[in-house]
Every structure is written in C-alpha cells, then in structure tokens.
Amino acid sequence: MEKVKSQIEGKTLVVERSFNAPRALVFEAFSTPAHLEAWWGPAGWKTEVRTFEFEPGGTWHYKMTCVDKEQGDYYGMESWGKSTFLEIDPHRKIVYTDAFSDADGHVNPELPVMTITNEFVDIPNGTLFISRSEFTDAESLQQVVEMGAVEGFSSQLERLDAIVSR
Incomplete structure (x- = not known):
C-alpha cells in the first residue's frame, strides 16, 4: 500500500498519496457529503456534514467528534470546520479555504486559515492525489503541523483508501 508523502515548500504543505x-x-469521495461523512477525519473520529454547497462560493460546514475511547482526553471532543469553495474542475481539481470554526460557522480567528488545492491525476492503475495547503506565513504552517495535521490527514486518507480501493 502506498504511504503518504509530505513535504513543506515555503508556506505550503504538500501531501501526496496514490x-x-x-x-x-x-x-466523488471529496465532493459528496455522504462519502465525506464515511471517511473525513482521523481514525476514531466521526464527521457530520451540516452544510455542503459544492459550487464556487459555496460553503462546507462540518463537525468531527472523537468516538474512540482509546484516544483518552480527545474522547467526546468536537472539532468544527468551515470551508468555502473557490474553484471546482470536475474530476481534476478542488480549491477551497479551510478554517477552524464553531457550531454556528464563525471562523476561529486564533487558528490559521489555509487555502487548499486538491488535484486528482490519472496514473497507471489509479489516481494520484496531490493536496497543497497554503498558509499566510510559515508560523501558521508550523502551528498546524505541530497540532498533528500531517498524521491526521494521513489517517483519513487511509480511511478513504479502504473505501475507494474496494
């Protein structure tokens, strides 16, 4: 199984997985609420989509809840996110802003907002997924990396792989 590759290029975190x-x-797994609820978030977390308007200018507001008792202090914790779609090129690219929010969709000003470009590329026997998360500054990028973003994203891509490779 292909593992996740990640690297930092300036203010951008690049993650690739085939x-x-x-x-x-x-x-489709990135563009349909039911699919996203099945795999979005790290292992042991459940995602609930509140709003999902898959069009430029549309928003995606969601809640992730830790449902794994083995995760100790995280168990029962909620994490809200809000994204705004900027560009959609069906089956090729999705560009959106991604922010931490509250249950009402208000963006948390104390945490970084990133612009994410997800690309989907044909390769022999499948798809290469390339995600570029661009931050306003290197400190914001470092903050998110220290919060475990690479490990969390890798974990959720493993969950996605279990679904799409069936």
Whole structure:
C-alpha cells in the first residue's frame, strides 16, 4: 500500500498519496457529503456534514467528534470546520479555504486559515492525489503541523483508501 508523502515548500504543505481507484471515484469521495461523512477525519473520529454547497462560493460546514475511547482526553471532543469553495474542475481539481470554526460557522480567528488545492491525476492503475495547503506565513504552517495535521490527514486518507480501493 502506498504511504503518504509530505513535504513543506515555503508556506505550503504538500501531501501526496496514490489510490488504486479511478480518478472520478476519488474525486466523488471529496465532493459528496455522504462519502465525506464515511471517511473525513482521523481514525476514531466521526464527521457530520451540516452544510455542503459544492459550487464556487459555496460553503462546507462540518463537525468531527472523537468516538474512540482509546484516544483518552480527545474522547467526546468536537472539532468544527468551515470551508468555502473557490474553484471546482470536475474530476481534476478542488480549491477551497479551510478554517477552524464553531457550531454556528464563525471562523476561529486564533487558528490559521489555509487555502487548499486538491488535484486528482490519472496514473497507471489509479489516481494520484496531490493536496497543497497554503498558509499566510510559515508560523501558521508550523502551528498546524505541530497540532498533528500531517498524521491526521494521513489517517483519513487511509480511511478513504479502504473505501475507494474496494
């Protein structure tokens, strides 16, 4: 199984992973609320989509809840996110802003907002997924990395792989 590759380029975190699944299927997993609820978030977390308007200018507001008692202090914790879609090129690219928010969708000004570009590329036997998270400054990028973003994203891409490679 292909593991996640990640690197930092200036103020941008780049994460790549290949999937043994067609590009249209991998794209659909990122563009359909029911699919996102099945895999979004690290292992042991459940995602609930509040709003999902998959069009430029549309928003995606969601809640992740830790449902794994083994995760100690995280168990029962809620984490809210809010994204705004900027560009959608079906089966090729999704660009959106991503922010931490509260239950009402108010963005948390104390945590970084990033612009994410997800690309879906045909490769032999599947799809190469490339995600570029661009931050306003290197400190914000470091803050999110220290919060475990790479490990969390890797974990959720493993969950996605279990679904799309079936």
